[in-house]
Amino acid sequence: MRALCWEGAGALAVREVPDPELRNAADMIVRVRRSATCGADLPLLAGRTPFLAAGDVLGHEFLGEVVEVGPEVREHRPGDRVVVCAAVSCGSCWYCRQGLYASCDNGSTMPARAEAAWGQPTGGCYGHPSALGGFAGSHAEYARVPYADVGAFTVPEPLDDHRAVFASDAAPTGWMGAELGGVRPGDVVAVWGAGAVGQLTAQAARLRGAARVIVIDRHPERLLMAELHAGAETLHFERTDVPAELRERSGGRGPDVCVEAVGTEPDGAATRSLADRLGDVGRAERPLAVREAVHSCRKGGTVVVLGTFSGFVDTFPLGSVMQKGLTLHGARQHGQRYIPMLLRLMARDQLTTEHLATHRLPLEQGPAGYELFRDRADGCVRTVFAP
């Protein structure tokens, strides 16, 4: 089959690779119809992730048609149109039974590698190296889906592929951001990042009754989308003093909930603050949006970290967390907990996502599609491939 493979730092190519095969009784094989790019792919693309090997297939946010099922698969049959949660989780361990699917104990084939990186093994994720399971990605004609009854969900007709594909990862991540933040009616919510996850966090906050939702970014076309589709107010962080603006718009209190949905920091962002300009810009990442969120949040408020920071961060305002009594949350999305509900919201037009698929390309144009996405060129929010 054809697949989009990582070839080395910054290099991708569409190659012929072996078809996936059933490896466990609870597996199934899906013919991929749509597969989206995601900010979590960018550290992989840049070659900053250990154990990624040349030839590995990228992609984890996808939708497709079932073509083959293992003997233990009960919920799906060939011909079903399914969206597949990006997180690989068993559904049987203690964490899955608490709804903490991304923390699954059994979602990886090499848990020792995650243990070395993070102290404990976590659930798997398609299109990532062995620390997250070592499963091939979805930017391909076919994909293997382990624990198929747990991770795949039938898409109701006539829900459009370009709307439903975001139920795989971006929509549950955004919903979880609002839920972890404990967004309640009347809250002021600030969201850093107007990419797909940021916009869907804003939509989720609106649906949970937030009085004001303020989205912060520097790309005008993304900010316009947040206004149109999430009913959010917007701030261009290069044109205003964000903390001062947030104080002014929240009665001097600061937002009740601050969500970081920036993901990988763009090149050059590390010089945004005086501390960074004066200090050594070394190997540790600067969590600029998280810092601003902690600084801006009201006393006793909640800060949620959704972006993918691959390793260590420096100059983190820990004192502010303590002095203001903040609650700090972080998680990869527990999609299995939210996807059925999100598909219902999508089917009722209460959650719209198709506008995020700004660039819809055949898989053969994978390298060009990632270039658009990485560089935010041509107004690209997400590139969605059709293998």
Place this chain on the structure above:
Amino acid sequence: MGRLAHGGTVLATAAAGAVRALVVPRRRRPTTGPDRRPARWQVVTVDRPPEQVLPGGRWPEPLRPLDGAVELYLRPAPGGRGTELSARPLGGRPELPGMAAHLVGDDPGLLIRETLRRAKQYVETGEVLRADRSRLDRPVVRR
């Protein structure tokens, strides 16, 4: 409940000679003989009751390669979280400190922990999750 010891081989530390060069001599304890202190327990919590973890006292299949090399211990986990399943090598501590052994892939603790995890996965899900086969192991075939 209780301890299930199987006598047998002590886990090998075959690369010991190669690793000694990595160890700072001042920090090493005197090597007048093998360290007879018991090795550290490696533990996983299995989200099932003890009778499902070792049904009839039988070791689950993924643990059997360690038969004779480790002793097992299990007890109910607090808070209704299932069973704490522990294992440690028979025959005392390995000669090498953990990091040095780990660097050369000769860490009995890591091997036991990985095996315990496979056993846990087998008990909780009914099978051990298998990785995709390497591209080198199979040909490119059109579906």
